[in-house]
Each structure stands twice: as C-alpha cells, then as structure tokens.
Amino acid sequence: AKNRGKNTFQFYTADMNASAMARLKLEYSLHRALARDEFQVWYQPKVDLASGTLVGMEALIRWQHPEMGFIPPMEFIPVAEECALIVPIGAWVLQEACRQTRLWAEQCGFGGRVAVNLSARQIKFGNIVGTVAQVLQQTGLPPSQLELEITESTAMDSDGEVMKALEGLRAMGITLAIDDFGTGYSSLAYLKRLPVQVLKIDRSFIKDLDRDKDDAAIASAVISLGRSLGLSVVAEGVETPAHRAFLIEQGCHQAQGYLFGKPQTAADFRYLLC
Ligand code: C2E
Ligand code: CA
Ligand code: CA
Numbered sequence: 001a002k003n004r005g006k007n008t009f010q011f012y013t014a015d016m017n018a019s020a021m022a023r024l025k026l027e028y029s030l031h032r033a034l035a036r037d038e039f040q041v042w043y044q045p046k047v048d049l050a051s052g053t054l055v056g057m058e059a060l061i062r063w064q065h066p067e068m069g070f071i072p073p074m075e076f077i078p079v080a081e082e083c084a085l086i087v088p089i090g091a092w093v094l095q096e097a098c099r100q101t102r103l104w105a106e107q108c109g110f111g112g113r114v115a116v117n118l119s120a121r122q123i124k125f126g127n128i129v130g131t132v133a134q135v136l137q138q139t140g141l142p143p144s145q146l147e148l149e150i151t152e153s154t155a156m157d158s159d160g161e162v163m164k165a166l167e168g169l170r171a172m173g174i175t176l177a178i179d180d181f182g183t184g185y186s187s188l189a190y191l192k193r194l195p196v197q198v199l200k201i202d203r204s205f206i207k208d209l210d211r212d213k214d215d216a217a218i219a220s221a222v223i224s225l226g227r228s229l230g231l232s233v234v235a236e237g238v239e240t241p242a243h244r245a246f247l248i249e250q251g252c253h254q255a256q257g258y259l260f261g262k263p264q265t266a267a268d269f270r271y272l273l274c
C-alpha cells in the first residue's frame with residue numbers, strides 16, 4: 001500500500017507490540033534531543049604505545065534522557081541511522097568536538113587530533129565534505145587536528161560516492177581511519193586504494209588476546225598488514241598491561257582503552273591536557 005512510512009497511523013494500533021512501541025518512543029525522543037540539548041560529547045585518550053604519551057582522543061556521544069536516564073550509543077545510534085537523524089546529530093558531534101579541541105589548542109597548547117565517528121549515511125547523504133569544511137571554518141580548527149573514523153563496512157561500500165567523499169576529505173588534509181577493522185570483509189586491493197592513514201583494530205580481537213591464540217594471530221596480522229601498507233595502527237579496548245606488552249612487541253603504534261583512560265566529560269578530560 002501507498003504511504004506506509006514509519007510515521008503513518010498504521011503504527012498506532014492496539015496490537016502494536018511492546019518493542020515496536022519502545023522503539024517509536026525512542027525515535028520520538030531522539031527528534032527532541034538535539035533541540036533540548038540532551039547530548040554531550042565525551043573524550044577518550046589515545047596514547048602512543050612506545051612512549052605512553054597522549055596523542056589525541058576519540059569523541060564519543062552521550063545521551064542523558066530526562067526520564068529514561070543515560071542511554072548508551074549502541075542503543076540509539078542504530079535508530080538514528082535508520083531514521084536519518086544521524087545526519088544532524090553527527091554534524092552536531094563534529095561541530096562540538098572541533099569547537100572543544102580548538103579551545104584546548106588555544107588554552108593548553110594541545111596539538112593532537114580529535115577523532116570523530118562518521119556513519120555511512122552522513123557520507124552518502126549528508127554532504128560530508130561541505131559540512132566538514134564549514135565546521136573547520138567556523139571553529140578555526142586546522143584540518144591536521146581532525147581525524148574521521150569510518151567503519152570497515154562503510155569504507156568497503158563499493159559505491160563510488162563513498163570513495164569520492166573520502167578523497168575530498170583527504171584532499172582537505174583530514175586524517176581518515178578505518179574503525180572496527182577485522183570485523184568486515186575487506187578486499188585488500190580495495191584497502192590499498194582507500195585514502196586512509198589509520199587502521200583501528202576492533203576491541204573483539206584485543207579482549208582475549210592472552211587466552212585466545214586466534215585473536216592474537218588476527219591482531220598481529222592486522223598490525224603487520226597496516227605497517228606494510230604504511231598505515232598507523234591503533235588498538236582499541238586495551239585493558240591490561242598484558243595487552244599493552246603484546247601490542248608493543250607486535251609493533252602497534254597507538255592504543256585506546258580503559259588501561260589508559262575511559263571516556264570522560266570535557267571538563268575532566270581537560271586535566272589531561274592543561
Ligand atoms: P567505537 O567507535 O568502536 O568506540 C569505542 C567504544 O569502545 C566506545 O563505546 C568506548 O567507550 C568503548 N571502549 C573504549 N575502550 C574500552 C575498553 O578498554 N573496554 C571496553 N569494554 N570498552 C571500551 P561507546 O562510547 O559506548 O560507543 C559505542 C559505539 O557507538 C562506538 O563504537 C561507535 O560505533 C558508536 N558511536 C559513539 N559515538 C558516536 C558518534 O558520535 N557518531 C557515531 N556515528 N557513532 C558513535
Ligand atoms: Ca570509533
Ligand atoms: Ca572502534
């Protein structure tokens with residue numbers, strides 16, 4: 001039938017199940033969240049493994065719902081992606097992270113990079129090159145201090161639009177990272193053509209490194225692959241000194257994880273910089 005969109009009356013029926021109702025409520029709350037200023041950006045440190053020094057941070061969205069309380073990104077980002085709200089929400093995160101990093105550059109002499117996550121939808125339908133250019137211009141953050149993380153599955157989308165956007169961002173002097181690497185199905189030939197500088201090894205391979213030989217083998221293979229392609233390799237979810245020792249031994253460049261610091265508010269993160 002015609003007009004069977006998400007917002008039609010067909011959804012408001014008595015037999016609508018509880019999970020569909022919860023989902024609709026979430027989507028409705030998401031629509032108001034930006035205007036009501038319910039989102040925050042938190043920051044997690046990224047360190048150089050060899051020296052242990054802080055080199056940058058990843059910006060991670062947080063949502064404090066007035067009634068439901070804290071809602072984790074894994075619960076609302078997929079919903080925002082489906083209903084296209086990820087485009088304005090993602091633009092807000094980008095703006096806020098760049099504004100904050102520029103302030104830290106001025107106040108604390110911070111010269112490292114802030115990494116912001118991008119969804120496929122922002123790249124395909126969000127005029128990402130224009131948005132990024134505008135945000136950098138408005139905030140005064142130099143492109144060398146911005147890194148954009150796209151997941152392996154987004155990066156491998158054979159759609160020429162994605163490649164074009166990535167090339168546009170790269171031409172502006174922005175660093176591009178492939179996130180959650182190892183979880184998708186990368187063609188190595190395609191990886192070589194992508195204008196990326198950083199590979200992030202997914203946390204699922206780091207978690208059980210010490211117990212699971214296969215995970216250790218995958219982590220070490222990703223590190224040597226990245227190194228041989230001239231990429232900087234970052235491990236995520238580094239929680240223990242044993243993880244760190246293994247990664248240093250394998251030649252991994254950078255790391256992020258609870259061992260070095262959890263995501264924290266801008267006010268708390270500032271103490272690491274100033
Ligand atoms: P991600 O991009 O892979 O981000 C890393 C996630 O791992 C973060 O979860 C972080 O808090 C968590 N993490 C970091 N170190 C450790 C560790 O040592 N141990 C454990 N157990 N976890 C660790 P978070 O903040 O809940 O975000 C989850 C996902 O939500 C992100 O995964 C990303 O896919 C998405 N996300 C978060 N913020 C944004 C955003 O602004 N835009 C978009 N598009 N996605 C976002
Ligand atoms: Ca990420
Ligand atoms: Ca990741």
Ligand code: CA
Nearest residue numbers: 180202203236
């Ligand atoms: Ca991940």
